[in-house]
Amino acid sequence: MNAIKKFFSYLFLPAQHNNYRAKVIHHDVLTAYLVVGFLLVSLNKFVVLPFDNVLGLAKDITVTKLVEYTNEQRVNNGLKPLIYNQKLATAAANKAQNMFANNYWAHFGPNGETPWQFITASGYRYESAGENLAKNFLYSKNVVSAWMNSPTHRENMLRKDFTEVGFAVVDGGLVGEQTTLVVQMFGRPSEAIQVQNKTTTTKKITTKNSVLSEFTTAQMASAPKPMIQLPFTSTQLASGFLIFLLGIFALDFYMASKLKLVRMHGKSLAHFIFLFAIAIATIMLLVNGTIL
Amino acid sequence: MKKALQVELGEHYVDYLVLATGTVFFLMFLRFFQGDKFASYMTVLTFSSFYVVWGIGHHMRDDSVNLKNVLEYILISLGVLLLLSVLFFR
Numbered sequence: 573m574n575a576i577k578k579f580f581s582y583l584f585l586p587a588q589h590n591n592y593r594a595k596v597i598h599h600d601v602l603t604a605y606l607v608v609g610f611l612l613v614s615l616n617k618f619v620v621l622p623f624d625n626v627l628g629l630a631k632d633i634t635v636t637k638l639v640e641y642t643n644e645q646r647v648n649n650g651l652k653p654l655i656y657n658q659k660l661a662t663a664a665a666n667k668a669q670n671m672f673a674n675n676y677w678a679h680f681g682p683n684g685e686t687p688w689q690f691i692t693a694s695g696y697r698y699e700s701a702g703e704n705l706a707k708n709f710l711y712s713k714n715v716v717s718a719w720m721n722s723p724t725h726r727e728n729m730l731r732k733d734f735t736e737v738g739f740a741v742v743d744g745g746l747v748g749e750q751t752t753l754v755v756q757m758f759g760r761p762s763e764a765i766q767v768q769n770k771t772t773t774t775k776k777i778t779t780k781n782s783v784l785s786e787f788t789t790a791q792m793a794s795a796p797k798p799m800i801q802l803p804f805t806s807t808q809l810a811s812g813f814l815i816f817l818l819g820i821f822a823l824d825f826y827m828a829s830k831l832k833l834v835r836m837h838g839k840s841l842a843h844f845i846f847l848f849a850i851a852i853a854t855i856m857l858l859v860n861g862t863i864l
Numbered sequence: 865m866k867k868a869l870q871v872e873l874g875e876h877y878v879d880y881l882v883l884a885t886g887t888v889f890f891l892m893f894l895r896f897f898q899g900d901k902f903a904s905y906m907t908v909l910t911f912s913s914f915y916v917v918w919g920i921g922h923h924m925r926d927d928s929v930n931l932k933n934v935l936e937y938i939l940i941s942l943g944v945l946l947l948l949s950v951l952f953f954r
Contacts, residue, residue, distance in 0.1 A: 599932060602939040609946045721898065810950040817943075829868025841872055842883060842922065843940055846915050849887040850944050853894055853908065857951045860898050 584820065586827050594824055597817075605813075612809075633752060635661070635739045637712035642729060642737060642756070645720055649730050657759065660738025663687075663694035664755035667703070668742040671753060677746060677864065679703060691757060702728040702758040707751045709861030715754050718863045725863060734758040811854060818847050879922045886914050901952055908948050912941040 578589075586592045595601060635656075643653035667690045676682055687703040704725050709715045719725035728734070740755045825840040827833075873880055890911040897903035919937030923929035 599935055599939065602936070602943065606939060606943050606946065609943065613946065613950060718898065722900075807951060810947045814947055825868070839872070839919075839922070841869070842880075842919065845880075845883055845887065846940065847944070849890060849911070850948065852891060853948070854951060856891075856894055856898075857904070857948070862901065 584823065586824060586831065586833060592828075592831075592833050594820060594827075597820055597824060609813075633709060633712045633715065633741050633754060635741060638715065638739045638741070638754070638756070639737065641713055641716040645716060645729055651730060651732060652735070654734060654737040654758070657696065657736040657738050659694040659696040660691065660736055660757040660759050661740060662738070663690040663696060664738045664740035664757045665742065666690045666693065667757070668740045668744075668753045668755045672742070672744040672746055675746065677705075677707065679705065679864065687757070691759060696759060697762045698759040699762045700731075700733045700760045702731065702734065704728050704756040704758075705864040706754040706756075707746065707862050707864075708858065709752065709754065710859050714860055715863075718860060719756075722863060728756075728758055731758065733760050735760050807858065811858075814847065814851055814854060818844060818851060821847065876922065876926070879918070879925065883915075883918055886911065886918065890914075905949070905952050908952075909945065912945050916941050 581587060582590050583595045586594055590598070639654070639656055646653055667687060670681060670685055670690070671677065674682055674685075679687055688698075688701060691698060691701050704719050706715045706718065709718070716729075719729055736759050738757045738759075740753070742753050742755075744751070744753065746753065821840045821844040825844060828840065890907060893907045894904055897907055916934075916937045920929060920934055923933050
């Protein structure tokens with residue numbers, strides 16, 4: 573028991589046997605963290621996280637809110653609100669499934685998939701169409717705000733041509749990370765086709781969708797499996813390590829002040845302030861996510 | 865600990881004021897560049913570099929600058945860059 577106690581004290585508390593500095597923040601150990609971190613990032617394709625575990629963070633993104641905020645922006649800019657279209661929503665859902673199945677984050681897929689392909693496959697005939705993507709957001713409002721802050725996405729959001737919209741909010745593993753994908757598909761239905769579509773039976777549309785679903789499932793089955801699966805996500809790992817460092821530097825400062833140590837090391841207080849700023853930045857990045 | 869904190873901040877209040885100002889600007893720029901991945905990453909890179917320079921400057925004023933100290937600030941800055949690159953390129 574004493575040996576374990578001594579070992580932990582050696583790792584985490586400044587004392588004579590670790591030169592009055594916790595071993596976990598010695599230069600050699602800091603270098604080791606860096607090398608391991610670099611290897612993990614470099615080998616991301618081979619050391620990946622399980623795809624089916626729960627999201628590390630709770631999110632509050634719903635289609636209802638996305639439609640509401642999108643239309644709020646359009647009305648504020650003197651435009652008509654968009655009508656929610658189920659076919660566009662199906663296209664968005666199939667696009668999201670395809671991104672997870674083929675492990676890509678882009679408007680165009682690695683096998684030549686285009687956004688228009690998903691829209692057409694859902695049975696929607698259009699005169700004009702558009703797509704916005706987002707991932708890793710926690711709130712619907714932040715997704716819409718991020719799109720509005722980007723000139724190209726804003727153009728889609730406020731395009732006069734578009735009259736209908738569809739959304740998909742799907743959880744899954746993408747490029748080695750558990751994430752929530754948001755796909756927004758805009759469209760203006762082709763009038764001639766709209767008339768034709770009225771005569772088409774619902775059965776036919778259902779058949780089309782089921783064929784697409786089978787195709788997606790087949791692709792998911794053939795998606796490359798990672799060699800090693802870690803039981804946590806890279807974001808969880810990065811955040812956890814940041815919290816660990818914050819704790820260690822706080823403890824080091826406390827112990828050094830308690831033992832009245834005079835040292836020639838870097839300042840733990842400064843490190844703590846720096847890492848605290850980075851922790852706030854991390855939260856900002858996690859809440860804000862990425863758009864495409 | 866409170867006393868140690870007061871002593872440290874009191875003795876080097878200019879240094880910590882500069883660090884605090886840099887931190888506030890960093891967070892402001894990060895908020896400003898929200899959604900722009902490249903600009904946000906450049907902001908993190910600038911703040912990390914600023915921290916290394918701040919560390920060297922602080923220890924020079926403190927007459928305690930040495931290679932080990934400089935290495936420590938560089939290692940922590942690089943570590944942070946690596947951590948945030950995980951978040952940026954996820």
